[in-house]
Amino acid sequence: xxxxxxxxxxxxxxxxxxxxxxxNALVVExxxxxxxxxVTRVDVRSDQPVPTSxxxxxxxxxxxxxxxxxxxxxxxxGGLNRAVAxxxxxxxxxxxxxxxxxxxVNDLGRPExxxxxxxxxxxxxxxxxxxxxVLADIDPQLGLPPLTGFExxxxxxxxxxxxxxxxxxxxxxxxxxxxxxEGAFNDTVFGTYMHGPVxxxxxxxxxxxxxxxxxxxxxxPTDDRWYDALRAERIxxxxxxx
Amino acid sequence: xxxxxxxxxPRAKLAVTxxxxxxxxxxxxxxxxxxxxxxxxALRLDPDLLARLARxxxxxxxxxxxxxxxxxxxxxxxxxxxxxxxxxxxGANMPAGITSAxxxxxxxxxxxxxxxxxxxxxxxxxxxxxxxxxxNLSRDQLDRAAETRMLAxxxxxxxxxxxxxxxxxxxxxxxxxxxxxxxxxxxxAAGQSWKDDAWSCPSCxxxxxxxxxxxxxxxxxxxxxxxxxxxxxxxxxxxxxxxxPIHLQLPGRANKSNAAVSAAAAAAFGIDPKVALERxxxxxxxAGRYDVVTFQQRELRxxxxxxxxxxxxxxxxxxxxxxxxxxxxxxxxxxxTDTSWLWDVDYTRLAGHPIMVIGDRKLDLAVRxxxxxxxxxxxxxxxxAVRTAPPGRIETIANYTAFQxxxxxxxx
Numbered sequence: 001x002x003x004x005x006x007x008x009x010x011x012x013x014x015x016x017x018x019x020x021x022x023x024n025a026l027v028v029e030x031x032x033x034x035x036x037x038x039v040t041r042v043d044v045r046s047d048q049p050v051p052t053s054x055x056x057x058x059x060x061x062x063x064x065x066x067x068x069x070x071x072x073x074x075x076x077x078g079g080l081n082r083a084v085a086x087x088x089x090x091x092x093x094x095x096x097x098x099x100x101x102x103x104x105v106n107d108l109g110r111p112e113x114x115x116x117x118x119x120x121x122x123x124x125x126x127x128x129x130x131x132x133x134v135l136a137d138i139d140p141q142l143g144l145p146p147l148t149g150f151e152x153x154x155x156x157x158x159x160x161x162x163x164x165x166x167x168x169x170x171x172x173x174x175x176x177x178x179x180x181x182e183g184a185f186n187d188t189v190f191g192t193y194m195h196g197p198v199x200x201x202x203x204x205x206x207x208x209x210x211x212x213x214x215x216x217x218x219x220x221p222t223d224d225r226w227y228d229a230l231r232a233e234r235i236x237x238x239x240x241x242x
Numbered sequence: 243x244x245x246x247x248x249x250x251x252p253r254a255k256l257a258v259t260x261x262x263x264x265x266x267x268x269x270x271x272x273x274x275x276x277x278x279x280x281x282x283x284a285l286r287l288d289p290d291l292l293a294r295l296a297r298x299x300x301x302x303x304x305x306x307x308x309x310x311x312x313x314x315x316x317x318x319x320x321x322x323x324x325x326x327x328x329x330x331x332x333g334a335n336m337p338a339g340i341t342s343a344x345x346x347x348x349x350x351x352x353x354x355x356x357x358x359x360x361x362x363x364x365x366x367x368x369x370x371x372x373x374x375x376x377x378n379l380s381r382d383q384l385d386r387a388a389e390t391r392m393l394a395x396x397x398x399x400x401x402x403x404x405x406x407x408x409x410x411x412x413x414x415x416x417x418x419x420x421x422x423x424x425x426x427x428x429x430x431a432a433g434q435s436w437k438d439d440a441w442s443c444p445s446c447x448x449x450x451x452x453x454x455x456x457x458x459x460x461x462x463x464x465x466x467x468x469x470x471x472x473x474x475x476x477x478x479x480x481x482x483x484x485x486x487p488i489h490l491q492l493p494g495r496a497n498k499s500n501a502a503v504s505a506a507a508a509a510a511f512g513i514d515p516k517v518a519l520e521r522x523x524x525x526x527x528x529a530g531r532y533d534v535v536t537f538q539q540r541e542l543r544x545x546x547x548x549x550x551x552x553x554x555x556x557x558x559x560x561x562x563x564x565x566x567x568x569x570x571x572x573x574x575x576x577x578x579t580d581t582s583w584l585w586d587v588d589y590t591r592l593a594g595h596p597i598m599v600i601g602d603r604k605l606d607l608a609v610r611x612x613x614x615x616x617x618x619x620x621x622x623x624x625x626x627a628v629r630t631a632p633p634g635r636i637e638t639i640a641n642y643t644a645f646q647x648x649x650x651x652x653x654x
Contacts, residue, residue, distance in 0.1 A: 014442065021585075229605050
C-alpha cells in the first residue's frame with residue numbers, strides 16, 4: 001500500500017460496465033476523498049495491460065460475449081492474478097464475479113476458464129432471470145450492516161471449500177444454488193451478484209475495502225443521510241410483497 | 243411508386259371497421275386513444291391486415307433507441323411535400339399501434355412508421371418498406387431489453403433480406419453493423435455523443451479505435467463507412483456537397499442529427515433537401531417533449547431522457563447555470579426496474595445549476611448526485627420542486643413514466 005495515495009483500478013470498462021458499474025468506482029473514490037485519502041483512479045481498457053501495483057481492483061457486470069472476451073484477455077494478460085498475489089484487493093460484480101472463479105459458461109454455451117482467484121464455479125440457470133431487490137446478511141466476520149442490492153442475472157455459482165458466502169439471503173436468489181448464499185469471498189477477493197450499484201446501496205462495503213487497503217481499523221465518519229434513506233427505502237421495497 | 247388500384251378485401255375492411263369500433267369504445271371508456279386495442283382487434287380478425295394496409299403506401303420505417311418519435315414527426319412533415327402522409331405520430335410503435343395508425347389513413351400516399359426496436363425485423367418483413375431509417379442503438383431498460391449488441395445482430399439478420407433502402411447513421415458502430423448486410427445503404431454521418439455501448443467491435447469483439455469522429459477495428463478491419471450525407475454543425479451536407487441550413491424549433495444536437503437522417507430519407511422519396519428541411523421547422527413539441535408550459539406561474543420546459551445516451555444529449559441542450567433544473571426518475575415497468583443506469587449518466591454536467599429532485603426513485607438520484615459532489619434539494623413532488631426553484635425558466639428532465647406523470651400534473 002502506497003503512503004501517498006489509494007490506487008483504484010477499474011478493470012475493462014469497455015467490456016464490463018453494462019449495469020452502472022462505474023458507480024462502484026465513483027463511490028470508493030468519493031468516500032476515500034471525503035477521508036482526505038488521495039485517490040489515483042486508473043480505468044484499464046481491455047487492450048491495455050492490467051497494472052499490478054493497484055490497491056483496489058473493481059470489475060463489473062456485462063453481457064455474455066463481452067464476458068468471454070474479458071476472461072480471455074485477463075487470462076492472457078495475467079496482471080490481475082499477479083496483483084492479487086501481491087496482496088491487492090478485488091471486488092467483482094456479476095459477470096466479473098464469475099470470471100474470478102475457476103470456470104463459467106460462456107456465450108457459446110461452453111465452459112470458459114476463469115482466473116481462479118475465487119474458489120467458485122458458475123453455470124447458467126434454466127428459466128427466468130433473477131431480477132429484483134435483494135436483502136441479505138453479510139458474513140458476520142466482516143462486521144457490516146445488511147446487504148441491499150438489485151439482482152439481474154441468470155447465473156448459478158457454486159462455492160468451493162476456500163470461498164465463504166459473502167452473505168446469507170433473506171430475500172432474493174443470490175448465487176442461485178438454492179442454499180441461501182449470495183456472493184463469495186476469501187482474504188482479499190470478493191464477488192457478488194448485486195447491482196444497484198452495490199456500493200451506492202452499501203457504502204460500508206466501499207469503506208471496508210478502503211480500510212483493508214489502508215490497513216486501518218476505522219475511518220472518520222461521513223454524512224450518510226442519503227445513503228441511509230436509500231437503504232431504508234430499498235430494504236422496505238424488498239421486504240414488501242410486490 | 244405504390245399501386246393504389248388494389249382495394250382492401252372485405253375481410254380487411256371488416257377488420258378495420260371492427261378495430262375502429264373497439265378504439266371508439268376504449269376512448270369512450272376513458273382509456274386513452276384506443277389505438278392499441280383497436281389495432282389488436284383488427285389484427286385478430288385479419289392477421290395480414292398490416293401488410294394489406296401498407297401495400298397501398300410508400301412506407302418508411304424509423305427505429306432507434308433514442309429519437310424515433312421525433313424523427314418520425316420530422317420525416318412525416320418532410321414527406322408531406324410529396325403527398326398525404328399517415329403516421330403513428332403518438333408513438334404507438336408496436337404492430338397493433340402501427341396497424342391502427344395505418345387504418346386511419348386510407349387516402350395517404352406515404353406511411354411514416356416508428357417501430358419499436360424489438361419489432362423492427364418483423365414489421366420490415368410485413369410491410370415491405372421502401373426505406374428504413376436507423377438512428378442509434380444504446381443501453382436501455384436493462385432488466386428486460388435484449389442486450390444491445392444482440393439487438394444489432396437481430397436487425398442485421400432481419401434486414402439482410404429486405405429490399406428497402408436503409409438510411410443509417412455511420413457514426414454508430416452498432417447501427418453500421420446492423421445495416422451493413424443490406425444491399426442498399428445510404429450512410430449519414432449523423433453523429434453520436436454516447437460511445438459506451440460500442441467499444442467492442444460488433445463483428446469480431448476487438449477493441450474499437452475511435453480517433454476523432456472516425457472508428458475502426460484494428461483486428462478485423464470493420465470500420466466506419468464513408469458517408470454520403472453528413473450533419474455538419476447547423477447544416478446538412480448532401481451527396482453533392484451542398485450544405486443546407488437546419489432551422490428547427492426543436493432544440494439540441496440530437497434533433498439536428500434526426501433532421502439530417504430525415505433529409506436523407508426524404509431524398510430517397512424524391513423530396514429536395516431544401517424543401518424537406520424547411521418543412522421540418524413546423525415541428526414544435528413531440529408528444530409533449532420540448533414543450534414549454536406554465537405551471538404555478540412558472541415556465542417549465544419538459545424534456546424526456548430515458549437512458550444514459552438520452553441524458554447526455556439533454557444536458558447539452560439545456561440553458562446554462564443558474565437555470566434551475568428539476569430531475570425526475572421512476573423505475574416502473576415501462577422504465578425498466580433497474581436504476582443502475584443513473585451511474586452511467588455524467589451528472590457533473592449539472593454543476594452550477596440549482597437542482598431539485600423528485601420521482602419514485604428520488605433517493606437513488608440523491609445518492610447519485612451526492613457522489614457526484616453536487617448540491618441538490620429532494621422534494622416531495624413537482625409542486626414543491628417548482629416552489630423551491632429559484633427564478634427563471636425551469637428545465638424539467640424526466641424518464642419515461644416520470645415524464646408522463648409530469649405532463650399529467652401540468653395538464654399538458
